[in-house]
Amino acid sequence: xxxxxxxxxxxxxxxxxIVSLNCTYSNSAFQYFMWYRQYSRKGPELLMYTYSSGNKxxxxxxxxxxxxxxxxxxxxxxxxxxxxxxxxxxxSEAGGGNKLTFGTGTQLKVEL
Amino acid sequence: xxxxxxxxxxxxRRRGQEARLRCSPMKGHSHVYWYRQxxxxxxxxxxxxxxxxxxxxxxxxKERFSAEFPKEGPSILRIQQVVRGDSAAYFCASSPxxxxxxxxEAFFGQGTRLTVV
Numbered sequence: 001x002x003x004x005x006x007x008x009x010x011x012x013x014x015x016x017x018i019v020s021l022n023c024t025y026s027n028s029a030f031q032y033f034m035w036y037r038q039y040s041r042k043g044p045e046l047l048m049y050t051y052s053s054g055n056k057x058x059x060x061x062x063x064x065x066x067x068x069x070x071x072x073x074x075x076x077x078x079x080x081x082x083x084x085x086x087x088x089x090x091x092s093e094a095g096g097g098n099k100l101t102f103g104t105g106t107q108l109k110v111e112l
Numbered sequence: 113x114x115x116x117x118x119x120x121x122x123x124x125r126r127r128g129q130e131a132r133l134r135c136s137p138m139k140g141h142s143h144v145y146w147y148r149q150x151x152x153x154x155x156x157x158x159x160x161x162x163x164x165x166x167x168x169x170x171x172x173x174k175e176r177f178s179a180e181f182p183k184e185g186p187s188i189l190r191i192q193q194v195v196r197g198d199s200a201a202y203f204c205a206s207s208p209x210x211x212x213x214x215x216x217e218a219f220f221g222q223g224t225r226l227t228v229v
Contacts, residue, residue: 004154036220043116043221088154088155097143097160098145102156104152
């Protein structure tokens with residue numbers, strides 16, 4: 001069993017839809033939770049990070065962490081074609097710094 | 113302020129040759145991380161280095177792979193006697209500190225795509 005599970009998709013939605021992306025994990029030591037966006041043939045770009053449980057909002061993006069369920073989510077409101085990319089969840093343990101454990105990524109396509 | 117620079121962007125090697133991947137961190141960053149992304153898989157941590165020191169190499173294969181981050185110059189990931197299974201995208205990330213929190217989070221380069229033929 002992988003430490004971090006993420007549905008690879010692809011996920012196709014119409015422009016303006018609300019997108020929900022999710023990851024589950026098994027390591028209860030994970031304390032920091034991040035979402036990265038990766039365009040084809042590019043490096044990952046940090047979108048959101050949260051520490052422990054709770055919600056965090058930044059513009060059209062909302063990240064949620066439920067440590068009791070070992071489940072994290074990223075919501076994208078008013079999705080745009082430019083949001084089409086692969087979204088990677090990543091996690092690290094307290095003291096683990098930027099040694100990140102990634103999910104396999106969910107491929108998202110926002111259609112006009 | 114230039115981002116994390118990796119070169120070459122694409123590298124083709126024959127089986128048995130050596131591959132050298134270079135990473136120049138962002139200005140002011142002294143922490144470097146190497147990750148490998150295999151097709152259909154997520155990024156896997158390989159090694160964490162600070163200047164002249166390997167801090168964590170728990171993700172490095174035991175043989176043929178080595179990494180360094182000298183006092184001067186870029187970080188180097190070296191793969192000796194490459195095999196087809198080494199074909200992957202190798203990403204470098206740098207940070208000013210060792211925490212994923214704001215202002216110390218890691219920024220990734222564009223990657224080096226290694227193809228072993």
